[in-house]
Amino acid sequence: MANTLGPNIAAVLPEKQGRLTISERPIPTPGPGELLVRNEAVAANPSDWKVQSLGVIVDKFPAVLGSDVAGIVVSVGPGVTRFKAGDHVMAFALGMVLGNIDGAALQTFTILNEAATSHLPKSLTFQQGATLPVAMATAAIALFADLELPMREKRDNEQGAILVWGGASAVGVGAIQIAHALGWTVYTTASPKHHAWLKKLGATDAWDYRDSEAAQHIGQAAKAAGLKIRGAIDTRSEDSSFDLVTAALVAANSTSGGRVATLLPWPADKPRPEGIETFSTNCFRFVKDRQDIGSWLFDSWLYKALEDGSIEPAPKVRVIEGGLKGAQSMLDTLKAGVSGEKLVINIGGQPDRSRD
Ligand SMILES: NC(=O)c1ccc[n+]([C@@H]2O[C@H](COP(=O)([O-])OP(=O)(O)OC[C@H]3O[C@@H](n4cnc5c(N)ncnc54)[C@H](OP(=O)(O)O)[C@@H]3O)[C@@H](O)[C@H]2O)c1
Incomplete structure (x- = not known):
């Protein structure tokens, strides 16, 4: 050979x-x-x-x-x-x-x-x-396994927004694109130079994660749209990001039943916010207990969504x-x-x- x-x-x-x-x-x-x-x-x-x-x-x-x-x-x-x-x-x-x-x-x-x-x-x-592949698989596990988004298009009677903290990261753009393609409202944070690009990929609105008012702005946007944030993905999962994502859910009146997926583990010494469930994302679940997600992504959806232009x-x-x-x-x-x-x-x- x-x-x-x-x-x-x-x-x-x-x-x-x-x-x-x-x-x-x-x-x-x-x-x-x-x-x-x-x-x-x-x-x-x-x-x-x-x-x-x-x-x-x-x-x-x-x-x-x-x-x-x-x-x-x-x-x-x-x-x-x-x-x-x-x-x-x-x-x-x-x-x-x-x-x-x-x-x-x-x-x-x-x-x-x-x-x-x-x-x-x-x-x-x-x-x-x-x-x-890695970013899309991780985003899919965070969205479908951790945030429990249905693995199909959103139905009219389903409400809520997804928050992607750190949307310009590889996993962040994957999550924005999947959630948007399935019909969900997506809020995100990133450096301002990326805002127009992330909106083109499907973010409804974007704020600078360095802006001390970002959480308040996200809360105001969700309330103005009449939406709860049903789940957030913290692609940063370092330093202040845990508190900032929590603050956004608080500002959006979305702590009760709110789910937060962190790409790195929630620090052991940081109390879990009341009402919010946190999940440490493990991208390898697509070949373990969530092979259904791997099959959805790799057997069909990723190829089709790229072919038909739903994602880029x-x-x-x-x-x-x-x-x-x-x-x-x-x-x-x-x-x-x-x-x-x-x-x-x-x-x-x-x-x-x-x-x-
Ligand atoms: N748990 C798992 O299964 C799993 C799987 C894959 C990755 N990960 C982990 O997930 C993390 C992200 O991976 P990745 O490949 O997506 O990263 P990446 O593409 O390398 O992330 C780069 C982005 O991070 C953003 N960023 C930097 N500082 C930030 C901050 N303070 N707040 C928010 N965003 C910030 C930057 O945004 P701007 O350009 O907008 O400034 C930059 O575009 C890594 O720690 C990685 O190890 C975990």
């Missing part, structure tokens, strides 16, 4: 809290329910730099990091029904967290789980495809040069902070897909 496919070059984390080094790895064979994919683009997530810098989650070394990929199917394992060799796909590569080095993204060939893979619409580049690829792609050799720079850049962008490296030779 290696002779015909070429080498599997990987950005390897040799040891806990080490730096990425380039080396060659064997090309794996897909097992039942798995696909072997030649990666064209890989995007970075905060979990990648956190695993590296903080030495968390991954405890087997050498390791390969990375979870967001887009590429071309090389072969499929037994039982795979939705994909065949040659298909262009985007996927949430599960290997980093499952401790399966063959299933991590930052290498030429990755083993993907069919349940975490979507076809890539023709209108998207591989880079755009790589920006979506976002945040904006920023390519870090150097291919896999640029992977360390990509993680360092993400750790330093991004604003409304998703960092991507090109791995294969076809970053802009030919339209066949």
Whole structure:
């Protein structure tokens, strides 16, 4: 296999809290329910730099990091029904967290789980495809599992708004787009330079999270619209964000029965606000107890919503040069902070897909 496919070059984390080094790895064979994919683009997530810098989650070394990929199917394992060799796909590569080095993204060939893979619409580049899977899966778990939004279009007799705190983050734009596409009113906070963009993606209104009056403004907007905030996603989940999201629910008279999904855990020493239920989002639930959400997203909705224009690829792609050799720079850049962008490296030779 290696002779015909070429080498599997990987950005390897040799040891806990080490730096990425380039080396060659064997090309794996897909097992039942798995696909072997030649990666064209890989995007970075905060979990990648956190695993590296903080030495968390991954405890087997050498390791390969990375979870967001887009590429071309090389072969499929037994039982795979939705994909065949040659298909262009985007996927949430599960290997980093499952401790399966063959299933991590930052290498030429990755083993993907069919349940975490979507076809890539023709209108998207591989880079755009790589920006979506982790953020969309996390947003879907937060919305449907934590906030208990119905996994279908809103009905006329259903009321309420969704608050996405930190809407310009990758998960934030995913949540805004899903909630809006299903018919919900969405309030968000972000830097003012992103407000017009987030409204275009579906936010009803946007405020600056640095504005000390933001919570009051959100409360006023909800009350003026006659809406309760039925759920909030705190994509920041750091520092004052827990209190600010709570204040917005208080200002909107929405504490009773209000649900808050936090992407990082609610601090142990911070009292839970009365009336509000808090949930620590776990994106991996789509392959565990909420496979229905994974199936909704990866089997059908994501592809269809991109094809029919209900959603668009976002945040904006920023390519870090150097291919896999640029992977360390990509993680360092993400750790330093991004604003409304998703960092991507090109791995294969076809970053802009030919339209066949
Ligand atoms: N629990 C899970 O399963 C799960 C899954 C995925 C991610 N996460 C975690 O969720 C967090 C977000 O991930 P991501 O990939 O979406 O992040 P990201 O795209 O890297 O987030 C960048 C955005 O954060 C916003 N931001 C910075 N400071 C802020 C503040 N004080 N208040 C509100 N927004 C602020 C910025 O907004 P502006 O540009 O508007 O300033 C920026 O656009 C990370 O901590 C990540 O580790 C958890």
